[in-house]
Structures are given as C-alpha cells and as structure tokens.
Amino acid sequence: MSDSPEGDLFGPDPDVASPEPEPAPVALDPSAPLAERMRPARLDEMVGQDHLVGADAALRQAIEQGQTPSMILWGPPGCGKTTLARLVAAAGAQRLVTLSAVLAGVKDVRAVVEAAKTRRRNGVGTLLFIDEIHRFNKGQQDALLPHIEDGTLTFVGATTENPSFALNSALLSRARVYRMEAVGAEAIEALIDRALNDPERGLGGRGLTLDPEERQRLARAADGDARRALNWLETASDLARDGAITGDALRAVMGAQSLAFDRQGDAFYDQISALHKSVRGSDPNAAVYWLTRMLDAGCDPDYLGRRLLRMAYEDIGLAAVGLGARVLAAWQTMERLGRPEGDLALVQAVIELASAPKSNSAYAALNGARAAIRDSGSAGVPLHLRNAPTELMRAEGFGAGYRYDHDEPDGFARGQVYLPEGLEEARFYSPRRDGTERALAERLQRLRGGGEDPGDGG
Structure with a gap:
C-alpha cells in the first residue's frame, strides 16, 4: 500500500532525503460528489457531534492542541467518522493515510508502517485511518499494536x-473509544441549507430553492445519515424545474426509505431491546412502534415471532396463562399469511403482551433452581420418593413412607417433603398476585395453612 493523493490529505510524499515542507490542503475537485465537496474543513463546520467537537469538549481541545490519542470512532454511517479523522490529521500536521479493512491486509499495514518510520525520521507524523476496522481479524488487529505503542x-x-464485540481487547486497551451519534434532523436541515447556499463547494451558484417542508422531509428521511441526505439533494437538483427542487423530484430520488437497521449490527440489537423493554414496561404504543420499525426495515418475521413467544413466558408468564399459546398462534398465522397481511397478527400479539399483567416468577424459579443445583451438586432423591418396583428396592427402603396425595384430605399430603436433604426449605417459586397467578398464590397459601404467604404481594 503506497500513499496516494486520493487517500492522503497532503498529497504524495516528497523526497524522503529532505524534510517535508509545510502541508497544503488538497485543492477542491468540482467534479467530486456534493457530499465530498461539503465535508467540513474545520471543526466548527461539523454537525451533530457537539459532545465530541463542541467548544468545551475534551476531544476538541486535544485535537486543537495536536495531542489526540489513537482512537476508535464508533457510530452509524454518515455521521462524520472519516471527516473527523481528516480534521485530526490536519490539526496535528500529520500525513493522513487511509485503508479500508475490506480490501487491505497485514501486508498493506506493514507498508504504511515502513513509510511512517521514514516520515518520522524527517519530523512528520502519520495518522493511519482504517475504515470498517471491525472487518480486520485478530491477527490483522494485532499487527497494529507495536506501532501504536x-x-x-x-x-x-x-x-x-x-467495539466491545467487534474488536479485540488488546487493541481497545491502546485506543480510546468515542461514540458518534446519528446526525439529528435539524442538523441535517442546516447542512442542506449550507449546501444550497455555498457557491464554492455547494449548489449556491445555481439559484436553487427547496420548500421548507420538503427540506424537513428530506432531513427526516435521511435517518441520521448526512451523506445520504446530500447525495439525494444533489441528484434531485438535476431534476429541478425552473430552479425549484420539487417534492416529486425528491420522492423519485429517495424511493423506498431505508431505515437504520442491520441484521447483525447495533441497530438490530438496540431495537429488539427497545421492543422487549416496551412490552415489559406495559407500553403497547411503544411496542407497536418498535415492532413496526423492525418489520418495515426488513427484520425476519420468524425472528420477531420467536422473540414475542419468549416474552410471553419470560415477562408475562403465569400472570396471563394461555397468552403464550395465543402468541404462538399469531406467529404461525404470520408464517401462513406472509407479509404484509401477517403483520397484523404480530401487532395484535404485541399489544396483548404489552397490555397484560406481568410476572417473571417462573423465570426467577428457573434461575433459582439452577443456582441451587450448581451450589449443592447432585443431591440424592429422598428414599420415600424413589420408585420401588422390586422386592430388593423395597427392602432398601425405597418408597417407604410415601403418602399418595389423592388419598389425603384436600388431595394434599401436608408435611411431606419433596426436595433433597439440605434444600427442604428452599423456595424457588414466589407467585405474584397479578392476573391469573393470583389464584395460584391463594391456593398455595391455603395449602400451607394460611401461614407463610407464598407470594410477593405484587
């Protein structure tokens, strides 16, 4: 991998035998895409990342002082990660070299390192920017470590x-992680205005107009991706009529809106987490919203059906006996009808899940029993509970003293112990007093003679 003007902020290396001259910015290419031409040239021009580059932000102060550490920029597409890397390099008068983890390998990293060593002897630093660093495997990531150190x-x-899942701990320990946010709609609107009015880098020389409502719609549809918004704006500008970018032109360019969603990425897990917590928090409106977001963004309906069925048993449980079966039926309906007709079955299921009384007593009982088994080991079955099909087993005391519950008053053998020795008083199930589970709590209390309340009073 050699430094190239396209991937290098300052252009190609001069003769390495002499010190490098003061760097000069690359001239603006008028044929470059609008999103590239409108890249911020100063920190003040960055939008949507005030927590990192605002006036009082610690990272901004470090950048302006040319003392930035190695870092991981974590954020959605179009939020300014590449731009920030360029500004960091410029502030520190470093040569910027870019690699894509999709195409590059250890050999390319080694070439960059050798050039960086030569450059360093001439008093010039190197900033290596690797896009999509999560695509590097462990060995490729490890190849960076000594040269960062x-x-x-x-x-x-x-x-x-x-980064917690995508990058190895050795690399994370040598680089600070900065989370970048999706650019807000208001910030994207400001960027659209800047592009329309900037005569040098933007579209300002063409006298284009855009209705405020259409500008707002464009900003919202970009879904936090500033680059997407500018690409749409540039293409729509070529369809302008009498200098006006119309709503029809924008809709033709945008087509079907692509919402932020990645089947294996953060958006996926964040949204399913929001759906699950909305159900648990008894908010049917939020539950319907997140379910619809995921369905319309292309999430596998089978995955959503499985998750709803899990919620039925994990969070609603015995408080609404039978709801799990209805959720399963909704999932099967989706499988048979397909989309979009089957969407209604899942929506109905999620509304009922969110609106139902909640109980995690069965979930807690499972975890409690597992913990007891882990701590106590393979405790033996009490003799009176063991099966005794042979004379020898009966002689050994198997089944001795067992009381058949159906022969007892109320069908309950009071005082009979069913847990192993040492766990006789364990209570894994603590019924709540919500929904259908109230009847279970009252029956258990009655069988225990009305003394200890088996429930938690919920």
Whole structure:
C-alpha cells in the first residue's frame, strides 16, 4: 500500500532525503460528489457531534492542541467518522493515510508502517485511518499494536459495530473509544441549507430553492445519515424545474426509505431491546412502534415471532396463562399469511403482551433452581420418593413412607417433603398476585395453612 493523493490529505510524499515542507490542503475537485465537496474543513463546520467537537469538549481541545490519542470512532454511517479523522490529521500536521479493512491486509499495514518510520525520521507524523476496522481479524488487529505503542503512527479506526464485540481487547486497551451519534434532523436541515447556499463547494451558484417542508422531509428521511441526505439533494437538483427542487423530484430520488437497521449490527440489537423493554414496561404504543420499525426495515418475521413467544413466558408468564399459546398462534398465522397481511397478527400479539399483567416468577424459579443445583451438586432423591418396583428396592427402603396425595384430605399430603436433604426449605417459586397467578398464590397459601404467604404481594 503506497500513499496516494486520493487517500492522503497532503498529497504524495516528497523526497524522503529532505524534510517535508509545510502541508497544503488538497485543492477542491468540482467534479467530486456534493457530499465530498461539503465535508467540513474545520471543526466548527461539523454537525451533530457537539459532545465530541463542541467548544468545551475534551476531544476538541486535544485535537486543537495536536495531542489526540489513537482512537476508535464508533457510530452509524454518515455521521462524520472519516471527516473527523481528516480534521485530526490536519490539526496535528500529520500525513493522513487511509485503508479500508475490506480490501487491505497485514501486508498493506506493514507498508504504511515502513513509510511512517521514514516520515518520522524527517519530523512528520502519520495518522493511519482504517475504515470498517471491525472487518480486520485478530491477527490483522494485532499487527497494529507495536506501532501504536511506540508512536510510529497515530491510529484512528472507524466502525459501525460495537467495539466491545467487534474488536479485540488488546487493541481497545491502546485506543480510546468515542461514540458518534446519528446526525439529528435539524442538523441535517442546516447542512442542506449550507449546501444550497455555498457557491464554492455547494449548489449556491445555481439559484436553487427547496420548500421548507420538503427540506424537513428530506432531513427526516435521511435517518441520521448526512451523506445520504446530500447525495439525494444533489441528484434531485438535476431534476429541478425552473430552479425549484420539487417534492416529486425528491420522492423519485429517495424511493423506498431505508431505515437504520442491520441484521447483525447495533441497530438490530438496540431495537429488539427497545421492543422487549416496551412490552415489559406495559407500553403497547411503544411496542407497536418498535415492532413496526423492525418489520418495515426488513427484520425476519420468524425472528420477531420467536422473540414475542419468549416474552410471553419470560415477562408475562403465569400472570396471563394461555397468552403464550395465543402468541404462538399469531406467529404461525404470520408464517401462513406472509407479509404484509401477517403483520397484523404480530401487532395484535404485541399489544396483548404489552397490555397484560406481568410476572417473571417462573423465570426467577428457573434461575433459582439452577443456582441451587450448581451450589449443592447432585443431591440424592429422598428414599420415600424413589420408585420401588422390586422386592430388593423395597427392602432398601425405597418408597417407604410415601403418602399418595389423592388419598389425603384436600388431595394434599401436608408435611411431606419433596426436595433433597439440605434444600427442604428452599423456595424457588414466589407467585405474584397479578392476573391469573393470583389464584395460584391463594391456593398455595391455603395449602400451607394460611401461614407463610407464598407470594410477593405484587
């Protein structure tokens, strides 16, 4: 991998035998896409990332002082990760070299490192920016470590994936993680206005107009991706009539809106988490919203059906006996009808799940029993509970003293112990007093003679 003007902020290396001259910005290419031409040239021009580059932000102060550490920029597409890397390099008068983890390998990293060592001897630093760093395997990530540690280069990696899962701990320990947010609709509107009015980098020389409502619709449809908004704006500008970018032109360009959703990425797990917590929190409106977001963004309906069925048993449980069967029926309806007709079955199921009384007593009982088994080991079955089909087993005391519950008053053998020795008083199931579980709680209390309340009073 050699430094190239396209991937290098300052252009190609001069003769390495002499010190490098003061860097000069690359000239603006008027044929470049609008999103590229409108890249912020200063920190003040960045939108939507005030928590990182606002006036009082610690990262901004470090950048302006040219003392930025190696870092991981974690955020959704179009939020400015590449732009921030460029600004970091410019502020520190470093040569920017970019690699894509999709195409590059260890050989390319080694080439960059050798050039960085030469550059360092001439008093010039190197910032290596690797886009989609999560696509590097462990060996490729490890190849960066010694050169980050000894200062040969400053490393900036960009990822849309959660670094906790996508990057190895050795790399994470040598780089700070900065989370970048999706750009808000208001910030994208401001960026659209800037592009329409900037005569040098934007579309300002063409006298184009855009209705405020259409501008707002465009900003919202971009779904936090500033680059997407500018790409749509540029294409729609070519369809302008009498200098006006119309709603019809925008709709033709945008087509079917693509919502933020990645079947294996953060958006996927964040949204399913929001759906599950909305059901648990008894908010049917939020539950319907997140379910619809995921369905319309392309989530596998079978996955959603499985998750709803899990919620029925984990969070509603015995408080609404029979709801699990109805959720299963809704899932099977979706399988038979397909989309979009089957969507209604899942929506109906999620509304009932969110509106139903909640109980995790069975879930808690399962976890409690597992913990007791782990701590106590393979405790023996009490002799009176063991089966005794042979004379020898009966002689050994198997089944001795067992009382058949159906022969007892109220069909309940009071005082009979069913748990292993040492666990006789264990209580894994603590029924709540919500919904249908109230009847179970009252029966257990009655069988125990009205003394200890088996429920939690919920």
